[in-house]
Amino acid sequence: MKNTFKLLLATVLFSGLWSCEDEQDLMILTPPASFQILTPQAGSAPIELTPGLQNNPALTVTWAAADYDNPTAITYDVEIAKTGTEFETFILAGSTSNTNITWSVLELNAAAGAAGLTPFEEEGLDIRIKATTGTLDAQPVYSNVVTVLLKTYSTDLPKIAVPGNHQGWNPPTAPRLASSGFGETDYEGFVWLDGGYKFVGPDGSGNFNWGNTDWGDDGSFSGVLVETGETDCTATAGYYRVQANTTTLLYSTTPTVWGIVGAATPGGWDNSTALTYNATSKKWEGVVTMTAGEFKFRANNAWTINLGGDPAEMTYDGSNLSVDAAGDYLVELDLSNPREYTYTLTAQ
Structure with a gap:
C-alpha cells in the first residue's frame, strides 16, 4: 500500500513538473x-x-x-x-x-x-x-x-538574357540586355550572335534559367516576338546591337563594326579608324596613333550609332571625348555591359 501511494505521488509530481515546463515553453515561444x-x-x-x-x-x-x-x-x-x-x-x-x-x-x-x-x-x-x-x-x-x-529605389537596370548557339544555350552565362529604367521593357545591348538565340527573363530571385518566361520569333522572322515561342530567332555570325521590347513584342538586330573617329585620330572626322573585336575580352581593341584633341566612337563608319559623353558611362550621340597628349594608345571599347558602355586609352 505504501509503495502504491509513493508511486501515485511521484506520478502526480512528475505530471505537475511537466505541466510547468509546458507553460514555460509557451511563454518562450510567445514572450x-x-x-x-x-x-x-x-x-x-x-x-x-x-x-x-x-x-x-x-x-x-x-x-x-x-x-x-x-x-x-x-x-x-x-x-x-x-x-x-x-x-x-x-x-x-x-x-x-x-x-x-x-x-x-x-x-x-x-x-x-x-x-x-x-x-x-x-x-x-x-x-x-x-x-x-x-x-x-x-x-x-x-x-x-x-x-x-x-x-524604396533600385539603381540596377532590369535585364533579360540572350542565350543561344553563340554561347551553348545556357541562360545563366548568357549575355544580358538592359532596359532604360526600372519598370521599362525597352531592352538593349551588344551581343556576338552566331545562329539561333532566344530571350529569357529572370525569376523572382533574379536568376536566369530555362523555365522562366522566354521569348522567341513568331515564325515570320520579321522582328516580332512571341512569349514561350518555339521558333528561335536567328542571325549570321557577327557583333550586333540587339533591341527587344517585351511589351510591344518587337525586336531588332543591327550588325556593327566599331571604330574611333575625330580630330585626334588618323582619319579625322570623316573616316573611322577601325578597331578589332576580341572575343576573349569582349572588347573592341586597337593601337592608334593619336594627337591631342577630340574624338568619339561610332559603328559602321557612320553616325547612325555613335557614343560619347561621360567616359565612365557613354551615351548615344553624347558630347565629344578628348585626349590631352599625342602618342600611341591602346584603345579599348567595352560594350559588354548593357547601357554602361566605357572605354580606356592606355599609352604605349
Whole structure:
C-alpha cells in the first residue's frame, strides 16, 4: 500500500513538473512585449528614399530600455519584415547596446530591399526590437511592432538574357540586355550572335534559367516576338546591337563594326579608324596613333550609332571625348555591359 501511494505521488509530481515546463515553453515561444518603441510612431508620414541622398539619415528608431529584474548588459537586435509576413522571415537590420539606431538612406534601402519591398512602390515595413542578455538561461523579450511606409529605389537596370548557339544555350552565362529604367521593357545591348538565340527573363530571385518566361520569333522572322515561342530567332555570325521590347513584342538586330573617329585620330572626322573585336575580352581593341584633341566612337563608319559623353558611362550621340597628349594608345571599347558602355586609352 505504501509503495502504491509513493508511486501515485511521484506520478502526480512528475505530471505537475511537466505541466510547468509546458507553460514555460509557451511563454518562450510567445514572450510578451516588455518595452516599447518610442519613435517612429504608428501613422508617421511615409518615407521616400532617394538615390542622390544615399548618405543622409533616413530613419531613427528609439525605444525604452527592456525591463529585466536585475541590472545587466542588454543587446538589442533590430528586426524588420515586410508588412503582412508576420516576421515569418525577417532581416536583422542592426544590433546595439544603445536604445536607438539610425539608418542612412543607403542602409535602409538595402535592408528594406532584402526584406522584400518592391522598388518605387509605397509598402509597409514592420520593425521590432529583440532584447537579450548574456545569461545562458535568459530568454529574449520583444518590443511592440511599429509599421512605417517606405518607397524604396533600385539603381540596377532590369535585364533579360540572350542565350543561344553563340554561347551553348545556357541562360545563366548568357549575355544580358538592359532596359532604360526600372519598370521599362525597352531592352538593349551588344551581343556576338552566331545562329539561333532566344530571350529569357529572370525569376523572382533574379536568376536566369530555362523555365522562366522566354521569348522567341513568331515564325515570320520579321522582328516580332512571341512569349514561350518555339521558333528561335536567328542571325549570321557577327557583333550586333540587339533591341527587344517585351511589351510591344518587337525586336531588332543591327550588325556593327566599331571604330574611333575625330580630330585626334588618323582619319579625322570623316573616316573611322577601325578597331578589332576580341572575343576573349569582349572588347573592341586597337593601337592608334593619336594627337591631342577630340574624338568619339561610332559603328559602321557612320553616325547612325555613335557614343560619347561621360567616359565612365557613354551615351548615344553624347558630347565629344578628348585626349590631352599625342602618342600611341591602346584603345579599348567595352560594350559588354548593357547601357554602361566605357572605354580606356592606355599609352604605349
